[in-house]
Amino acid sequence: MNAMLKLGVSAAVLISLSAAAIGQEIVLRSSDTHPDGYPTVEAVKYMGELLMERSDGRISIEVYHSAQLGEEADTIEQTRFGVIDMNRVSLGPFNNLVPETKVPSLPYIFRSVEHMRTVMDGEIGDEILEAFEPHGLIGLAYYDAGARSFYNSRVPVASVEDMAGLKFRVMQSDLFVDMVNALGADAVPMPYGEVYSAIQTGVIDGAENNPPSYESSAHAEVARYYTMDEHLIVPEVLVIAKSTWDGLSAEDQELIRQAAKDSVAHQRELWDAAEAEAMEVVRAAGSEIIEVEKQPFIDAMGPVYERYVDTPELQDLVARIQAVQ
Incomplete structure (x- = not known):
């Protein structure tokens, strides 16, 4: 940690401790990369209310949206x-x-x-939230991010074979890189904010x-072929800095945890x-929505599971998730 970051950390911890000690107003700064009005942004605002x-x-929350x-x-x-109190991030x-996050991803x-x-x-979700604490974070709740599918500017992808040679942006995660590569395409990790211009x-x-x-990112303007393969249904997680959390009273911790849980239904x-x-909106604007047979895509994931479900604990977690009705 450089000197400026250390100074910021120390100041943030001292402010949190002082506020908790004398019962003053607590303002939590929360980050989100999505734009204002997006469901996750509005859910954290609702939690603040x-x-x-x-x-x-x-206690209040200031939501800093749009990255x-x-x-x-x-x-x-x-x-x-x-340095930041709260954060809404994909798993x-x-x-x-946090190895446990690989399984729901x-x-x-x-x-x-x-x-x-x-x-x-349920119980499995709570176990994964607890796994954040050793890494300086407290997991509060999960939000929905729907089902993720591929879209591109070149060809309608209707089969695994159509993926060959296409370059797809993925989140900065080894697992997602390997997933795309297993389908015969090329994975390119990059920040979300760079995707529009990179496709263009x-x-x-x-x-x-x-x-x-x-739709909200305007990626539909530059990549009109949307393939409904729904390869990922990855939850998003709301976390709070452990240093902020530890500076709060037990009563305030419970207020924050319950408000986070109560914001889920709204989100x-x-x-x-x-x-x-x-x-x-995207259909009306001219996007082509392509339905596919998912089984060949699923079959291609064997090497991904072999690499990432690599301990008895993770293998047990996969089995427990698959057993949930």
């Missing part, structure tokens, strides 16, 4: 060191840091969005994401509506 009400105006505090990889580090960028691990919600709302200039052919992100309601609307 709950906290204001339940703490008699003493104002940096891209996800950068904000994860800032949150671990307490993908945590795969190399696996392609086709969930049969449906409903299956994912059941798993992550031909640096990459496309990317993969859920319908609301595909899912917004998400479902946004997904339906996004599909209507």
Whole structure:
């Protein structure tokens, strides 16, 4: 950690401790790469409203959307060191840091969005949240990110064979790189904010994401072929810096944890509506939505599971998730 970052960490911890000690107002700075109005952004705002009400105006959240505090990889580090208090991030960028997050990030691990919600709302989801603490973070809750599918600017992808040679942006995660490569395409890790121009200039052919992100990012303008392979149903996680958390009273910790949990239903309601609307918008704008037979895509994932489900603990976690009805 450089000197300036150390100074920022020390100041953040001291402010949190002082506020908790004398009962002053607590303002939590929360980061999100998505734009204002996006379901995850609005859910954290809603959580802030709950906290204001339940703490008699003493605890609030300032949401910095649209990557104002940096891209996800950068904000994860800032949150671990307490420079940022809270962060909404996909589980993908945590795969190399928190091994347990690799399993819900696996392609086709969930049969449906409903299956994912059941798993992550239960005991398995709680176990994964607890795995964040040794890494300087406290897991609070999971938000939906829908099902991610591939889109590109060159050809309608209707089969695994059509993936050959295409260059797709992926999140900065080894697992997602290997997933794309297993399908015969080329994976290009890059920050989310660079994707539009990279497709437009031909640096990459496309990317993969859920319908609301595909629409709100304007990627549909430059990549009109959207293939509904739904390879990933990866939850997003809301975390708080452990240094911030440790500076709070037990009562305030419980208020924050409960408000986070209570914001989940609100986020899912917004998400479902946004997904339906996004599909209507991109269809009307000329995107071609391509349905595919998923089994060949699933069959190609064997090497990915062999590499990443590499311990008895992770193998047990996969089996337990698949057993959830």
